[in-house]
Structure formats: C-alpha cells, structure tokens
Amino acid sequence: MEQRLVILGGGESGVGTAILGKKKGYDVFVSDFGKIKNNYKEVLGLHGIKWEEEKHTEDLILNADLVMKSPGIPDKSPMVKKLLEKGIQVISEIEFAIQYTKALTVGITGSNGKTTTTMLTYHLLKQGGVNVGLAGNIGKSFAWQVADDKHDVYVLELSSFQLDGIIDYKPHIAIITNISPDHLDRYDYDYGKYIAAKFRITENQTEEDFLIYDADDEAIGNWLKMNKTKAQLVPFSMTKTFENGAFATEENINININNEEFVMPQDKLALEGKHNVKNAMAASTVAQLLRIRKSTIRESLSDFQGVEHRLEKVLKIQNVQYVNDSKATNVNAAFYALDSMNTPTVWIVGGVDKGNDYAELMPLVREKVKAIICLGIDNKKIIDAFGDVVDEMIEAQSMTDAVKLAQRMSEKGDTVLLSPACASFDLFESYEDRGRQFKQAVQNL
Template structure:
C-alpha cells in the first residue's frame, strides 16, 4: 500500500467514482478539490464541504486544476475531452479512479473485463468465494465504486468489474487475477470507431501483470488471443475454450465443463450449472477457475453454484402469458450480447430491439434473425438502422416508442409456444434513463398484463 500523505488531488466528476475518490482521498488526509462541468446537486455540495474539500461546478478551470499534484478523472470523461488534453499537454498526471483506489489496499484483486458478461462473472465469482467463507467484496462497474468500498471496508479479496472507460487512465494498477472474457464491438464512438483502440483499452487490465499473478482469458476470442501471443507477460495463463481441449484452464466437452490447471482437474456437468447459454459457459468457467486459483475446495464451489441467482436484465425470465415466455435481456446493449441471447432461444422469437445505435454491425446476427425471429418490434426514437437491416428478414416489423407499448404489441402478436425477447443491441438513452429503467418498465408491464389475463381466466 502506497501512502501519499502530502499529496493533493483534483477530481473530475461528482458521480459515483468521483465522490468515492473524494471520500477516500480525505480519509487518507489528502488535500482534494472536485470539479464538475455540470451542476452539482445542493445536497452533494454540502457533503463535499463537510469533507473539507473545495469544489467548482459548471466548468473545469484549468488554472485551478493545475494547483494539484494529480488529477483523477471520472470514467465518463474520455481522453479526448479538452480538459484532459490540456492537462496532459502541460504534463499533469491524469489517472483513473481505479488506479487511485488501488494504492490503498493490500487485498487480493480479481479484475474482470469484457464487452459482455462482466457483471454475471463478477457476481458469480464473489458468490463462490463468499460461500467458501472468504472475506470478499465486489465493486467497480457493479455496486459501489472501488474507492467507496475502501472507505467503508477492508476485505481480503476484492472482485472488480471493470469497463473500458474505467481502465482508461490505468498506469500501475495490476490485479492478482485478471479475467478477459471477450472483446467485441461496443462503445466504438468513444474509440474513434476503431476496434484496436477499444481492445487496447481492455488490455490495460493485464498489461502490468507479473510473475505470481494469473490471467484467465477466452482463447476463442481472436482479439484477445492475438494480444496474448504477442505479449511478453510473465504471469501464468489459463484458457477458456468451448472449441478444443486445453491442459491450462477450462474447456467444454460433451456436456461437461472440465477444469485442468495446476491446482486440480475437476469436472462439472453442464446440467448442474445455474446459467444457460453459450456465453454463460465462459462466464462460469472463468468464475470457477478464479475460485480454484484461490484454493476454494471444489465441493464448496459445487454447493455455491446451486444457490446462485444472476442479476436482473440478463436473460431474466419474467414469466409466461398464455404459454408465451417473456425474457428481459435489457443489459444486451451491443450486437454480440444479442447473438448469445438469440442463440440460446429454442422457441420462435418476437424480438424487441432498438435504442441508441453505437456503430452496430448486425452481420453476425443476420442468420439467427432469419432463422429464429418472426416479428421485430423496434423500440427507439430512431429505428432506421434496424428497419434497413432486418425488414426483409422477418415476417412482421413494427415501431413503438415505449416499453409498455412494446409489451402490449408483443402480447398481441406472439403465439403460444413463442418467446418475447427484449434484447435491444443498443444503448437506452433515447427513451430511458438507463438499461435498468428499460428492463424494469418491460418487466412491470409483463407482470401487469399477466395479472389481468389471469384474473380474466379465473
């Protein structure tokens, strides 16, 4: 743990990460100043003042920021923002909140990133370790910020879900166990629509790893494997694969997940796993391998698998209305996530999609849509990209402007034995606050209509 008693920090952004970094800085006696280009709510202003910190709102004043030794930026601020480029131009260190918080813990850190599956893998890993009796907590892109966690707790193991945005600004941060799940197109608007730049952001999770640490990576992902092959990482490397065998990691064979690494050789029947779908094989293999690396008895892992419940909005079965299944996959904000959702469907699909297009390439799901989807309900302020791509691939295509209308239309159009799948492939900010808001409204409307149908039937 590094101490920086005489250090001073300026913090950009008053969101979860910014406020967490401020609390942690003040806990360790650092002089701190918070700057937000937006208006800071009055209640939050009072909290900042109560911590003995200064602040500004509605602007980033460069001369003020330069008074501090270091700048901690919110993950929502890209490296291309004017304030960041100006700070870097004059040589001022700019780091992420993850980098900052990592200085103040001796805990073993499991860092998890990927375009899809991060939250599921983070929650499952935490669940496996907690069931085994370890003093473990999760933070980062799930729950509270890394900094906030360290203000209030001192766990022995920390499981961090890390987005590419959070990894921008990493300098020396190094996890003990890193999990790289996948790198597929997402947030390309932040990275100049360049997949290599986006992949480089994900790679920051592992670039500082040394001997004694462990990388768990998806060997079926070309963007990851080419970086592993080209790297000179001294850490141990465990593979995840469903396409071949490996004697260093985990693989899928004839209905079983097989774990073959230095710690042990173990087998889990797929039917004993709590999560369905091809993508969840990787997620579950990664979490189990992490637990094995921390020497959790395999019997405890099997016990914990039986009690795991995933977070909402991830292939969440909401319920049935007259033998039509309704599934909330609102977290599927990119095309790759939709691929795995459609691939997992065994019923004909009424697909609800749409929202803010992040530079989507729909080529990888074209055949799945043609073969599995009979109806596409476009739910967004601008549905042109979906209409142009899929109008000839489905029997029915309609547009709606709310989750409630989407569910009502789906209920009328879906036949018994089909599934209504909300899996948007897009960000939610055109019509909703976030993907949770979108999924919550979808779920509420399904349950409302289900209650009405049941009352009529009774």
C-alpha cells in the same frame, strides 16, 4: 503543503475517491459538469469536501497535483486535454485506490459477460468464506470500500475506460471474457486501440499473476500471438482441451489447475446458455486458484441467481415468456441472447447505435425471430437490416407500446425478448431504467 486532488465527475467513483483522498490527507475538490445527486452532496458535505456542479472552473482544476476522472468522461474532453497539456497526471479510481490497500484483486474485463462473471466470481468466493468485496463498474465504489478498509480480496469489473486510466495497477488474477467491437466512438473507431485498452489489464502482471482468457476468441488469440504478458496463461474453451485450464465436454465443465481437477455437470449450472458455460468456467477457475473447496464451487454454481437486466425471466403470461435483457447494449450481447432462445421470439430491439453491424445476427434472426419491434428514435438501420427477413416489423416510441404490441404479436409458447443491442439514452436514462420500464409494462399487461 497538502497535495491537491481534483476529481472530475461526482458520481459513485468520484465521491468514493474524494472520501479516500480526504482520509489520506489530500486537499480534495470535486467538479461535475452535470448535476451531482443530493445523497452524494450530503456525503461530500459530511466529509468537508468542496464541490461544484454544472461547470468546470479552470482555476480550481488546473492547479491540481493529481486528477481522477470518472470513466464516463472521454480523454478528448477539453478539460482533460488542458490537464494533460500541463503535464498533470490523470488517472482512474482503480489506480488511485489500489495504492492504499494490501488486498488481492481479481480484475475482470471483456465486451460482454463481464458483469455476470464478476457477480459469479464474487458469489463463489463469498460462499467459500473469503472476506471479499465487489466493485469497479458495479456496486459501491472501490475507493470508498478501501477508505473503510474492509476486505482481503476485491472482485473488480473493469471497463476499457477504467483500464485507460491505469499506470501501475495490476490484478493478481485477470479475466478477459471476450472481445468484440464496442464503444469504438471512444477509440477513434480503431478496433485495435480498443483491444489494446482491454489488454492493459495484464500489462503490469508478473510471473506470480494469472490471466484467464477465452481461447475461442479470435481477437484475444491474435493479441496473444503478437504480444507478450508475464502472467501465467489460463485458457478456457468450448472446443479445445487443456492440461492447465478449463474446457467443456458434452456433459461437463472441467477445470485443471496445478494438477487439481474439478468437474461439474453443465445441466447443474443455474445459468442457461453457452456463453454462461464460459462465464462459469472463468469464475470457477478463479475459485480454484484461490483454493475454494470443490463442493462449495459446485453448490454456488447451481444456486447463483443471475444478474438483473441480463436474460432475466420476468413473467409468463398466457404461456408467453417475457425476458428482460436490457443490459445487451451491443450486437454481441444480443447474439448471446438470441442464441439462447429455444422458442419463436418476438424481439424488441433498438436505441442509440454505437456503429453496430447487424450482419452477424442474420442467421439467428432467420432461425428464431418471428417479429421485430424497433424501440428507438432512429430505427432505419435495423429496418434496413432485417425488414426482409421477419414476417412482421413495427416501430414503437415507448416501452408501454412496445410491450403491448409484443403481446399482440406473440402466441402460446413464444418468448418476448427485450435485447436492444444498443445504448438506451434516446428514450431512457440508462439500461437499468429501460429494463425496469419493461418489467413494469409486462406486469401491467
């Protein structure tokens, strides 16, 4: 009797899991409460996989032996509750796929910096000649790549939602870039639960595995004081030095692993800003552990192109620099963006607030921001927080308006920064859509 695999969510991770499940002999069914994109329907059809959209038919779901749910579906959703009540195992794509590959994985999580660190790690390993795949929250689904069986190493960007759905998965090398309050709506507004979710990345690691982490991060430090992991700890820091780990001095980043020393001048890094020094330390530590040549690491750190929608320089118009940081969907990410500004800044901010506390941005806003444009349906919280701090504050309902206003409010030598600190779903489809609309509006000026 074939085992029945039901997949909730017909997006990239769902379809990838369906293909791998089918290949491994499961009876597969995909159910999406929303619409499934046409290209995915075609792929499912080609593989002879049954699917439904805009509904969850209980009779076709509650007879599952195993369920993979997309990370976007909360544990509190009625269907997931029913499955758990029936004792049916609900896992993530990563947990399902890992059992079918012998590849080594590098798992990267954190509230911010994880995409940049993941892309940079992938870049370092690829340039170093490793047969490496990129998956998780980015790019082509991990399960899909495992079905095609292509890579020796995978670099995986893992959200806390993906980590919630793991049982046995363990990365050989784990990175926690940092932890700050985010997505608390999914964790009963309990920061402790969110922190615990992030640390699931290391819960199955053994003495042969490694945990790379930010030693300057308070939440990480507290967790490590109170809890144990078997993994070998490899810290990185801007302020402390380590015999085994990575650290920054005035000029350089230094990485000491197994008595091997790697040194690189900070001013040779392609990416600007203190947080990117940390991202570079984390990624280079992986490259060192996997024995990539030092000259290759240096070269790759200096030619890395960066990530779209993450402090991406768009255009300079009349000597005003426009910067797209649409990926900044929380306060901590906006903090990094403002911190890296060296000119007076017109800041475009707002969207769907995830329980944000804007207080920590106050010193940076006072120091760097000359004007604020609120781009959201409900901007009350932002206006209350910064109304008295900046010279000008104005609301916009569309990206075109926001960018035109920004042009009017800026003068030579300024920067216009889109760094919303909020989710995008009130006015846009996604942070990518928001970033693309910003770039389009700038190009139309």
